[in-house]
Amino acid sequence: MPEGQCAGIVGGGIGGLTAAIALRKAGWDVTVYERSSEFTEVGAAVVLFPNALAALDEIGVGEQVRANSLPYSSGAIRNLRGQNLVTRKIGDLAGGRDLVTIHRADLIDVLVRAISAECLRTGTRVTGVGCGDHGRAEIVTDGDTARYDLVVAADGVHSVVRQQIWPGEGTVVHTGVSAWRWIVDGPPPDFVGQVWGIRGEFGILPLAGNRTYAFAGAQRGESFAHFADWPEPVSQLVANADPARIIENELLEIRTPKLLTRGKVALIGDAAHAMRPHLGLGAALAIEDAVTLAAYADDLAGYTKARRHRVRTVQWISRQMSTVVMPDNRSLAAVRDVVVRLTPDILALSVFGVINRWRPKPIERH
Numbered sequence: 438m439p440e441g442q443c444a445g446i447v448g449g450g451i452g453g454l455t456a457a458i459a460l461r462k463a464g465w466d467v468t469v470y471e472r473s474s475e476f477t478e479v480g481a482a483v484v485l486f487p488n489a490l491a492a493l494d495e496i497g498v499g500e501q502v503r504a505n506s507l508p509y510s511s512g513a514i515r516n517l518r519g520q521n522l523v524t525r526k527i528g529d530l531a532g533g534r535d536l537v538t539i540h541r542a543d544l545i546d547v548l549v550r551a552i553s554a555e556c557l558r559t560g561t562r563v564t565g566v567g568c569g570d571h572g573r574a575e576i577v578t579d580g581d582t583a584r585y586d587l588v589v590a591a592d593g594v595h596s597v598v599r600q601q602i603w604p605g606e607g608t609v610v611h612t613g614v615s616a617w618r619w620i621v622d623g624p625p626p627d628f629v630g631q632v633w634g635i636r637g638e639f640g641i642l643p644l645a646g647n648r649t650y651a652f653a654g655a656q657r658g659e660s661f662a663h664f665a666d667w668p669e670p671v672s673q674l675v676a677n678a679d680p681a682r683i684i685e686n687e688l689l690e691i692r693t694p695k696l697l698t699r700g701k702v703a704l705i706g707d708a709a710h711a712m713r714p715h716l717g718l719g720a721a722l723a724i725e726d727a728v729t730l731a732a733y734a735d736d737l738a739g740y741t742k743a744r745r746h747r748v749r750t751v752q753w754i755s756r757q758m759s760t761v762v763m764p765d766n767r768s769l770a771a772v773r774d775v776v777v778r779l780t781p782d783i784l785a786l787s788v789f790g791v792i793n794r795w796r797p798k799p800i801e802r803h
Contacts, residue, residue, distance in 0.1 A: 441466065442464075442465055442466070442586040442587070443465060443466040443467065443468070443585050443586055443587075444456075444460050444465050444466070444467045444468075444585055444586065444587040444588070444589060444734075445467075445468050445470065445574070445576045445583060445585040445587070445588050445589070446460075446467060446468065446469045446470065446588075446589040446591055447470050447563045447566070447576065447588065447589065447590050447591060447592045447596075447597070447598050448469075448470070448471065448590070448591035448592035448593060448596075448706075448708070449469050449470070449471030449473070449476050449557070449559070449591075450478065450545070450591060450593065450706070450723075451478075451541070451544060451545065451548065451706070451720050451723050451724065452591040452705045452706030452707075452708075452720075452723030452724065452726060452727050453469055453471075453589065453591030453592075453705075453706075453727075454469065454476070454545065454548035454549060454552065455492075455493075455496065455548060455723065455724050455727035455728065456589050456591060456705060456726075456727035456730060456731065457469050457548075457552050457556060458496045458497070458498065458548065458551050458552060459495075459496045459727050459728045459730070459731030459732075459800060460587075460589075460730075460731045460734060461552070461556075462496055462497070462731065462800050462802065463731045463732070463734055463800050463801065463802055463803065464802045464803045465586075465587070465731075465734065466556075467552075467556050468556055468557075468558060468583070468585075469552070469556055469557050469558065470558050470561045470563050470576065470578065471557070471558065471559045471560075471561065472560070472561060472562045472563070473559060473560070474559055474560045475559055476545055476546075476549045476557070476559065477542050477545055477546075478541035478542050478544075478545050481540075481541050481618045481620075481650070481652075481684060482538055482539060482540045482541060482620070482642060482644055482650035483538070483539060483541060483544065483717065483719075483720040483721075484509060484536060484537070484538050484642065484717045485502070485506070485536060485537050485538075485539060485720070485721060485724075486536045486717075486718070486721055486792055486793055487535060487536060487793045488721055488725060488792055488793055488794075488795040488796070489720070489721035489724045489725065490502070490503070490535060490536070490537070491795075491796050491797060492721075492724045492725050492727075492728040492797045493724060495728055495797045495799065495800060496551075496728060496731075496800070497551070498547055498548065498551050501547045501550075501551075502537070502539065502544060502547050503535075503537060505539060505543045505544070505546070505547055505645060506537035506538060506539035506543070506544075506645055507537060507538050507539070507643050507644055507645045508535060508536075508537055509536055509537055509538045509642065509643065510536065511629065511630075512629050512630035512631070512642070513628070513629075513630040513631075514630055514631045514632075514633060514777075515628070515630065515631070515632050515633070516632070516633055516634070516770070516774050517632065517634045517635070517667060517668060517770075518668075519668055520774065520778075522633060522774060522777045522778055523777065538642045538643060538644055538645075538650065539644070539645070540620070540644055540645075540646075540648070540650070541720070543645070544720075561578050561579075562578060562579055563576055563577065563578055563592070563597055563598070564577050564578060564579060564597070565577035565597075565601065566588055566590075566597070566598045566601050566602060566702060568588075568602045568699050568700030568701060568702045569584075569585075569588070569700045569701035569702070573585060573586055573701065574586075574587065574588040574700060574701035574702055575588075576588060585701070586701060587701050587702075587703065587734060587737075588701060588702045588703070589702075589703050589705060589727075589730065590602075590702060590703065590704045590705065590708045590709075591705050591706050591708060591723070591727075592708055593706070593707045593708055593711075594609060594689050594691060594707045594708070594711040595609070596704070596707075596708035598702060598704070598708065599694075599704060599708050599709075602699050602700070602702050603694050603699065603704075606692070606694040606695070607691050607692060607693070607694050607704075607708075607709075608691070608692045609689055609690075609691060609711075610689065610690040610691070610692060611687060611689060612687065612688045612689065612690060612713060612759070613656065613657035613687070614654055614655065614656060614657070614687065614688040614713070614759065614763075615654065615655050615657075615659065615660075615685065615686075615687055615688075616652065616653065616654045616685070616686055616687070616688050616714070617652065617653045617654075617661055617683050617684070617685050618650070618651070618652045618653075618683070618684045619650075619651055619652075619678055619679070619682045619683045619684065620644070620648055620649070620650055620651075620682060621648065621649040621650075621651060621674065621677075621678075622647070622648060623647060623648070623649060624643070624647055624649065625641055625642070625643045625649040626641065626649075626669075626670035626673075626674075627670070628641065628670055629641050629642060629643055631762070632667065632668075632671055633761070633762045633763070633770075633773070634667060634763065634770070635763070635764060635765075635766060635767055635770045636655055636656040636659055636663065636763050636764070636765060636766075637653065637654060637655035637656065637659060637663050637664060637763050638653065638654050638655075638715075638762040638763050639651075639652070639653045639664055639667060639671045640652045640653070641670065641671075641674070651674050651678070653675075654688065654714075654762075654763065655763065656763055656765070661675065661678075661683075661685075688713055688714065689711055690711055690712055690713060690752070690756070691707065691708075691709065691710055691711040691712075693709060693710040693745075693748060693749055693752065694709070695745075696741050697709055697740060697741040697744055697745060698737040698738070698740060698741055701737075703730055703737060703740060705723060705726035705727055705730060706719075706722070706723030706726055706727075707719065707723065709726065709744075709748065710722065710748040710749070710752055712751065712752040712755045712756070713755045713756055713758070713759055714755070715755050715758035715759055715761075715762055716751065716754060716755045716758060716792065718751055718755070718792060721792075722747075722748055722751060725744075725747075725795060725797070726744060726748075728797045728800065729743050729744055729797065729798060731800050732797065732798040732799065732800045732801070733798070735803070743798070747795065750791060751791065751792070754791070761773055761777070
C-alpha cells in the first residue's frame with residue numbers, strides 16, 4: 438500500500454467505528470462521518486459471541502470490551518409452559534468459549550476511545566458518494582467534497598451510499614415483524630434467556646451495571662399487549678415497562694448485493710446484509726466485516742469473496758429461525774417444541790459452529 442492512503446467511513450455505529458480502528462491498524466488514515474451530534478446508541482444491548490470477540494481482540498480492544506460487559510453462559514430457551522426446549526447452556530453451545538452481553542452505548546464508547554478525535558466528524562450529513570472506478574472515491578457532505586482511496590459504507594439499512602452506488606440492488610425487505618427493546622434498571626429475574634411462544638418471542642439478558650435488557654418480537658398484526666399474559670417473568674417485565682424507554686420498530690432485511698464492493702467503495706454491516714435478529718449476530722457480523730475489510734483493503738475483490746458466503750448463510754439461517762421462534766399457531770408451536778427438544782446436541786452445535794468457528798484474517802500493517 439502506498440504511503441498516505443486514506444479511507445472515509447460513512448456511519449459512526451459499531452461497524453463504522455470498528456472499521457476505523459482496523460484500518461488504522463493496517464496503516465490507513467481514516468475519517469469517520471457521523472450525522473448525529475455524538476457517537477452513542479441508546480436502549481439496546483448485544484450478545485458478543487467468540488467470533489466477534491476474536492475480531493475485537495485482533496484490533497486491540499477485546500479486553501476493554503470485556504471489562505465493560507458481563508459474561509453470559511447460562512441462558513435457557515423455554516416455551517410458554519415453562520418447559521426447557523434447549524437443555525444445553527448457551528456457553529456450551531458456544532464451545533465453552535467466552536461470550537458476553539454489553540449495552541450498545543458502552544460498546545460504542547470503547548470503540549470511540551480507541552480512535553483519535555481528529556478522525557471523527559460528528560453532525561455531518563453525507564449527501565453523495567462517487568465510487569472511484571478510475572481513481573479516488575468521493576464523499577460529498579453539505580458543504581464539502583473529499584476524496585479517498587477507500588470509502589466504507591457503514592450507514593445502516595437505509596444506506597445512502599448503497600442506494601447511490603448499488604441502484605436496484607440491496608432492496609429493503611419489510612418482514613412485518615415488530616420488535617420492542619428496552620433497558621430495565623435493576624438485576625434480571627431468576628430466569629434469563631428466551632421464551633419461544635406463538636406468534637412471538639421474548640428475551641431477557643443481564644447487563645453490567647446492575648441492569649437488564651428485555652426484547653420482544655411479534656408477527657404482523659400483534660401489539661406489545663400480545664405479551665401481557667405470558668408467564669412470569671415476561672408479564673411482569675411488560676407490565677412494568679416504561680413506555681418512554683421502549684424502542685419499537687419493524688424488523689427489516691436487505692437483499693445482499695452480489696458484490697460487496699464497487700470501485701473504491703465497500704459495504705459493511707446492515708448496509709450490506711441487514712437480517713432478522715433471531716441469532717443475535719447483526720453487530721457481530723458488522724464487526725467481522727470491518728476487520729476483514731481492513732485485512733483485504735488492498736484487495737477489495739478478496740473482501741467480497743471472504744464475506745459473501747458467510748453473511749448470506751447467517752442471513753438465511755436467521756430468516757428460517759423466524760418460523761421456529763414464533764410459529765403461527767398452537768399446533769405448529771407444539772410440533773416446534775417436540776422437534777427442538779429432540780434435536781441432537783451435535784446438530785445444535787453444528788449450527789452454532791457456523792457462528793463461532795470464524796476467526797479474523799490477521800491485519801498486516803503496510
